[in-house]
Amino acid sequence: MAVNYKKSAEQILEAIGGEANISSATHCVTRLRLVLQDESQVDTKALEELDVVKGTFSANGQFQIILGNGVVDKVYKELMALTGREEQSKDDVKEAAAKKGNPLQRAIKVLADVFIPILPAIVTAGLLMGLNNVLTGTDIFYDNASIIDVHPQWTDFADIINVIASTAFTFLPALIGWSAVKRFGGSPLLGIVLGLILVNPALLSAWDYGNAREAGEIPVWNLFGLEIQKLGYQGQVLPVFVASIILAKIEVFLRKRIPDSFHLLTVAPIALLVTSFITFIAVGPITFAIGNGIADGFIWLFDTIPAIAGFLYGIIYGPLVITGMHHTFLAVDLQLTSGDAGGTFLWPILALSNIAQGSAAFAMYFVLKNKNLKGLASTSGLSAWLGITEPALFGVNLRFRFPFLAAIISSGFAGMFISMQNVLAHTVGVGGVPGIFVIQPGSWGAFAIGMGIVILLPFIATLLYGKIRNPKSLHE
Numbered sequence: 132m133a134v135n136y137k138k139s140a141e142q143i144l145e146a147i148g149g150e151a152n153i154s155s156a157t158h159c160v161t162r163l164r165l166v167l168q169d170e171s172q173v174d175t176k177a178l179e180e181l182d183v184v185k186g187t188f189s190a191n192g193q194f195q196i197i198l199g200n201g202v203v204d205k206v207y208k209e210l211m212a213l214t215g216r217e218e219q220s221k222d223d224v225k226e227a228a229a230k231k232g233n234p235l236q237r238a239i240k241v242l243a244d245v246f247i248p249i250l251p252a253i254v255t256a257g258l259l260m261g262l263n264n265v266l267t268g269t270d271i272f273y274d275n276a277s278i279i280d281v282h283p284q285w286t287d288f289a290d291i292i293n294v295i296a297s298t299a300f301t302f303l304p305a306l307i308g309w310s311a312v313k314r315f316g317g318s319p320l321l322g323i324v325l326g327l328i329l330v331n332p333a334l335l336s337a338w339d340y341g342n343a344r345e346a347g348e349i350p351v352w353n354l355f356g357l358e359i360q361k362l363g364y365q366g367q368v369l370p371v372f373v374a375s376i377i378l379a380k381i382e383v384f385l386r387k388r389i390p391d392s393f394h395l396l397t398v399a400p401i402a403l404l405v406t407s408f409i410t411f412i413a414v415g416p417i418t419f420a421i422g423n424g425i426a427d428g429f430i431w432l433f434d435t436i437p438a439i440a441g442f443l444y445g446i447i448y449g450p451l452v453i454t455g456m457h458h459t460f461l462a463v464d465l466q467l468t469s470g471d472a473g474g475t476f477l478w479p480i481l482a483l484s485n486i487a488q489g490s491a492a493f494a495m496y497f498v499l500k501n502k503n504l505k506g507l508a509s510t511s512g513l514s515a516w517l518g519i520t521e522p523a524l525f526g527v528n529l530r531f532r533f534p535f536l537a538a539i540i541s542s543g544f545a546g547m548f549i550s551m552q553n554v555l556a557h558t559v560g561v562g563g564v565p566g567i568f569v570i571q572p573g574s575w576g577a578f579a580i581g582m583g584i585v586i587l588l589p590f591i592a593t594l595l596y597g598k599i600r601n602p603k604s605l606h607e
């Protein structure tokens with residue numbers, strides 16, 4: 132039967148407490164994303180009884196209604212027409228949501244705002260790097276040899292892929308600079324330039340810093356007696372992040388005070404000059420040490436007590452996604468991939484945690500009777516297997532609790548196993564099942580066992596508990 136989008140919009144509006152309860156509204160590919168004055172006014176039951184609604188959840192200050200691809204945009208248009216509102220971008224709504232919450236939540240939100248926009252570039256680079264690994268890794272298809280060893284005509288092909296793949300990581304500070312300066316109200320172009328300054332080939336590469344320090348050969352500038360290390364910040368996150376905040380603040384400050392006609396001549400040169408000097412002299416070395424210190428702390432933990440550390444990270448990653456704090460760890464992943472660890476041991480656990488949430492949601496497909504919920508369980512399970520877990524988490528697993536518990540405990544065991552096997556990812560890739568492409572080839576076997584654990588354990592545990600115990604939450 133054809134959907135009456137206008138009627139659906141009216142019913143949704145009534146169930147969320149009417150027009151007066153909407154602070155702002157937008158939509159993504161599948162979900163209406165609303166910032167509401169008061170979420171307690173929402174009649175979730177009435178909402179979820181609507182045929183068009185596949186599920187609802189609240190995350191990071193937004194109340195989200197899952198409608199599905201091709202439906203959500205039409206219902207949104209009707210909703211805007213009904214309420215006489217202008218259509219809003221996701222950024223507008225995120226901004227409204229950001230004003231809600233305590234200082235810690237807002238700080239975490241800032242990190243997410245900076246890192247989420249650069250994620251597609253990093254994830255793409257990760258996938259291509261995976262392809263390069265398949266071509267150049269030994270013992271994948273041949274004993275003691277790689278594809279390019281056996282078929283040398285593919286060597287340059289692999290090399291070109293490597294150049295393409297490594298660019299986003301080599302110039303990571305430029306990506307972060309673009310995103311962070313934009314987030315703090317400055318000109319994104321200046322952010323890119325700032326990031327590029329920090330990886331200028333005239334500086335000692337951060338990747339060569341360790342060797343240069345051991346050899347006592349770190350180049351320095353001498354500024355009227357003050358020695359400053361001539362150090363680049365390749366692959367570093369914190370130096371450019373803090374520098375970008377400074378740059379944006381200086382730029383905004385100058386723009387307000389200098390007449391428009393002098394902007395071109397003064398604002399960018401002063402902002403870049405002051406920020407770069409502050410960064411080379413103080414911010415860079417301090418944040419470089421802090422960033423490496425944080426990474427070393429994680430490395431120490433996973434070296435010393437791999438089973439416990441892996442178990443804990445596997446357990447807490449799901450709850451971290453609920454709070455939105457998980458994006459903070461992206462910074463740690465990036466730091467680890469650029470350092471001595473040779474890769475990140477955290478990211479493989481993230482990928483397994485995503486799969487675990489998906490498997491639990493898939494099991495709920497067989498446990499639930501309601502048609503809409505069954506649909507939500509299967510679509511959200513697939514989404515989690517492809518790296519996006521919020522629909523499964525909020526739409527299914529948390530609502531019934533036991534699938535969520537089954538998923539996080541299984542993810543803990545899988546995290547324990549792969550940490551004991553020292554599984555590393557070259558870089559950050561697409562989470563969930565495609566995650567295997569960025570795992571270092573030598574760790575594929577152990578990672579595959581981890582995948583087996585998070586595919587089977589949450590599925591079987593959820594299914595058995597749901598069918599045999601038939602818990603109260605299924606009937607609430």
Ligand SMILES: OC[C@H]1O[C@H](O[C@H]2O[C@H](CO)[C@@H](O)[C@H](O)[C@H]2O)[C@H](O)[C@@H](O)[C@@H]1O
Nearest residue numbers: 452461481485518519520521560561562
């Ligand atoms: O941190 C890198 C990963 O970031 C995304 O996944 C994480 O954020 C998602 C959105 O909040 C969340 O649904 C998922 O559970 C998190 O792991 C991205 O989808 C991954 O591909 C990426 O590796």
